[in-house]
Amino acid sequence: MNNTYLTLSNVKIYCEYILNDKPPIILIHGFVSSTHTFHRVIPYLKENFSIIAIDLPGFGRSEKSKTFIYSYNNYADLVIKCMDYFQLHNVSIVGHSMGGQIAMYIARKIPDRIQKLILLASSGYLQAANKWLVYASYLPFFHVIAKHHIHKNGVLENLRNVLYDHSFITDELIQEYERPIKDPDFSKSLTRFVRYREGDLTSEQVKEVHTPSLLIWGTNDKVVPLRIGKRLEKELPQAKLISYENTGHLITEERPKEVHRQIYSFLMN
Template sequence: MGVKVYAEYCFNEKPPILLLHGFVASSYSFHKLIPLLKNDFSIITIDLPGFGRSEKSTTFTYSYKNYAKLVLACMDYFKLDTIYLAGHSMGGQISLNIALLQPERIKKLILFASSAYLKRAKKSLILSSYLPFFHLYARHEIQKNGVRETLENVIYDHSLITEELIEEYKRPINEKDFSKSLVRLLRHREGDLSPEQLQRIQKPALLLWGEQDKVVSLKIGKKLAKDLPNAKLLSYKNAGHLITEEKPNELYHEIIKFINS
């Protein structure tokens, strides 16, 4: 697809699970969960184009459908016919797009505080994205609050915010074309799947949510659980949006129960 993608993987004789991170994040979102999951799964994580260590391409089409096709191409590269698919936030919405596009390749879905029901950006904002220096405005908007403040918004327990965590989330933001790729995401991103589209996804789905999520509220999770025909929702007290950072052990145990059910 003409874009360089960073991937980490650990293959064994266990069934494969592919992990997709959220907006302005990377595979590092799963750094506490992966050591637990590797006892039971072959693991693949990818940094989506525009984020993490993947290319900040100024030609890639940053639409959910294209992201879905890229993930399927990664599956082909690793010769994986079927997988368990897990996504956090925006990665959850991409996972839903994959399950709609090629359901036969997905065994089950695990959604961590999945993005849902977001509309496409306003036409005026999309048109503004074509202005020559709009990417500088995008960079300012991303950087104005600082990485620590952003993490404080997505993590309920602020004592978990370490210098390592801050550095991992800060590093991609400083790359040359990061803001340009964000502008292209704003321009290309479709609205989230409609209730009618969600109702066509028959795959078993486990929805895991923080009750103090300020980004994608538990109310959204409850609505999503109703629209997906075969979904189960579990929520956790004292947890925010980045639930993989705050509740890795609890998530791991529920994932294993869900896979084995």
């Protein structure tokens, strides 16, 4: 994979990519994550697809901007600008957790350019932060509280929460998930995320996403329970749900071969 930095929406964005004459897919990570989410799946995917993966603003190696409006709508627009930069059409999107919600936002915006969606333990039906928390985010010391909250449980405990099999927790994985947290501006960008993040798509909006969608879930997901996947399957007009036993939220880490196999079958047929 090649890597570079792009300036999109006035934000410096970290991007990994491999472009060839194969069908293009865009990989979108989830909350407090990065392109590393897909590090075990990419070696399989790159055999059959062109791949673009970015760290969303505020996360991973991308800029922790103090001016970007951290909303799903703006994240979707940024991914579309990335598509424009690479001159991509008929793209399929793979989104994990929050990335799945962003993928659905994109499909609603530009349905003619999105071929298929693969939603991995996708966020669904979350509401925006309550108004009192939004008001509190304007207090000058709120980012200090946010920083304390982030560090309260620690990366190791959070990884234990997203993985069913804790043997997958390695020093490398811990380091990657610590990366954005160590940035002095991370808590400030997280504060802006709390302030501006809309709610997830409503049931009525989900029903407007007619892009063929494959949903892949772990039955032991503690972050986004399987019942969310079942609800999305019912409400998305063209959706199929596949689940794996003894698998948590970070399904790309625990089931890379299976995830690749399902993506390949779905996109190539």
